[in-house]
Amino acid sequence: MRNNRHTTKTTFYEIHPQSIKHLGLGHPWITKDSYTDKFPQKPGLIATASKDKKSSWIFIGDPEHKSVKARYWSEYSNARFKKHNFWNEFENRLDSAVTFREELRLLEERENFFLVFGEADQIPGLFIQRLGEVILVQSYCNFWDASSKILFSIIKKFFTEKYPTQIFKYFFQSRNKKQKIIIQEYDYKNDFVIHNKNLDIECSEFGLKYNLNLGRSYDIGIYTDMSSIRKKIGDLLKPGHSLLNLFSYTGAFSIFGLKKGLENVHSVDLSQKYLDILQNNILINDLPKDAHQSFCSSVDDFLKTATKEKKKYDHIVCDPPSSSTDGKKTTNALKNYEKLLPELSKVLNTHGHLYLFLNTHKVTWKKFENEISKTIKTLGLERVRRLSPTEDFKKLPGFIEGDYLKGLLLKKIIKST
Ligand SMILES: C[S@@+](CC[C@H](N)C(=O)[O-])C[C@H]1O[C@@H](n2cnc3c(N)ncnc32)[C@H](O)[C@@H]1O
Structure with missing residues (x-):
């Protein structure tokens, strides 16, 4: 029977020289181009090669994806290509x-x-x-x-x-x-x-229970990538301090603060649905209801009123969506910080801490830090350190898409007027 055994010859798909260059720099994706148009039209492993066939790789092909047509798996070998x-x-x-x-x-x-x-x-x-x-x-x-x-x-x-x-x-x-x-x-x-x-x-985090919902969407009720950040800032939150949680979502930072003994915790979000989940999180954890207030409002409106009322906080968490739209105008979070930071500084106590976040791979750490440094020069704020979710995942050098969550810890050093 040996003679009847036939071997199928592997087809190698050439990839763009730019894809090879990016791969060398650590970027593991091939995005749509004239070369990917020739890739198989079903998801599966693809054997790829350079034009001179000296280098070859295995990629995971994804023809249905809008832009990322293949993801790097390994160097090519006949053995590795077997299912x-x-x-x-x-x-x-x-x-x-x-x-x-x-x-x-x-x-x-x-x-x-x-x-x-x-x-x-x-x-x-x-x-x-x-x-x-x-x-x-x-x-x-x-x-x-x-x-x-x-x-x-x-x-x-x-x-x-x-x-x-x-x-x-x-x-x-x-x-x-x-x-x-x-x-x-x-x-x-x-x-x-x-x-x-x-x-x-249900799941727990740092001694707190969370009711989550997997059926809604990827938005399950907690941002897992923020979990290690909560841990990182935990030691700064002292009993009796106050916290303003802006763009609070379901309030993981708020209930973490309440658990730490904070006394005046304010959460601001546009969505009443998320604030209701937050309220339920306070209830199921038996946290002091009176120490917390929710505000269903835009952050801009809340800050205007808070400034008028001369409210001040020891900690402010600010985690906006990477871009938001009011139907006419799209505002990107980094640009918006120019306008937002002077307002945040007004409601932050001297020696208070500000935790700023940016959720996009499109802005590098350097750009984020430079822009924030420029804006805070005249605001009496100083940069303390970066906040990055390093515990849960390693960063891949050259793969900026994986490094999307950036945080900066700032401190107020001068009394605001
Ligand atoms: C990135 S999530 C915040 C996640 C949260 N920090 C956490 O770790 O659980 C952004 C939140 O901002 C809210 N939001 C968007 N635009 C807003 C605005 N202009 N004012 C207040 N909240 C806003 C959304 O409803 C959403 O809950």
């Missing part, structure tokens, strides 16, 4: 990623952290979070959706063997063809069940 070896390698990478978090002993303080952070863990386009007893898998690359059965069989086997005494629930959040987010449970029969209804779960 079973790919999945063995996947499991090895999953193990390294989980072991990295285990060694940080994150679980001792929180059940809310990333186990896999996509490209930073060399599992491109796939994010896995631990949220209480839930393992939540989020896909940003259609290859993982197309391989969801094998993906989940490996993930479930991996966690069952690693933590034999623990029972997890497994969920998969992805987008369908119409870009609508769908949530599926990988159930006890090892099959997927689509959830149409809201899906409530």
Whole structure:
């Protein structure tokens, strides 16, 4: 029978010299260009090569993605290109990623952290979070959706063997063809069940409980990437201090502050829905209701009134969306800080702390810091240090898309007028 065995020849797809250059600099994506138009039209592994065929690589192809058509997996070899070896390698990478978090002993303080952070863990386009007893898998690359059965069989086997005494629930959040987010449970029969209804779960972080909802969208009720930042600023929050939480969302910083014994915590957000969740978070944690007030308002309006009323705070957290629109005009967060910082300075106590955030990879750390330094010169504020979620994920040099969350800690050194 030996003679009947046939070998299929691998087709190599040439990639753009610019993609090769970027790859050399550590950027693991191939974005849409005339070369990617020739890639296979189904998600799968792609063997790629330079024009002279001297270098070759394996990429994960994602024809349905608008711009990111392929994500780097490894150097090419015949063995690595075989499906079973790919999945063995996947499991090895999953193990390294989980072991990295285990060694940080994150679980001792929180059940809310990333186990896999996509490209930073060399599992491109796939994010896995631990949220209480839930393992939540989020896909940003259609290859993982197309391989969801094998993906989940490996993930479930991996966690069952690693933590034999623990029972997890497994969920998969992805987008369908119409870009609508769908949530599926990988159930006890090892099959997927689509959830149409809201899906409530609970998790804890630094001794606080959170009710989360997986069914709504990627917006589950807490920003996991902010968790390590809360820890980083925790020691500055002293009993009796006051906190203004701007763009508060569901108020994770507010309830963290209340738990630390802060006495006057104000949360401001445009969405009453998020403020209601915040109120519920205060209730379920038995935190002092009287120490907290919610304001369903735009931050600009709130600050105008607060200045008139001569309100002052010891801490201000300011975490705006990267850009916002009122239907006519789009404001980007960095530009908006020029206008916002003088207002924030007016309501910050002398020696008070200001925690500024920017949620975009499009502005580098250098630009963020330079712009803020220019603006604060005349405001009596000084830069103390960066705030970055370093515990949960490693940064990849050359991959700016992965370095999207930037924070700066500022301190008020001069009395405001
Ligand atoms: C990036 S989230 C903040 C996340 C929050 N800091 C946390 O870690 O949980 C941005 C929030 O800003 C709110 N928002 C957007 N524009 C606003 C505005 N002009 N004034 C007040 N809130 C606004 C949104 O409703 C959303 O909840």
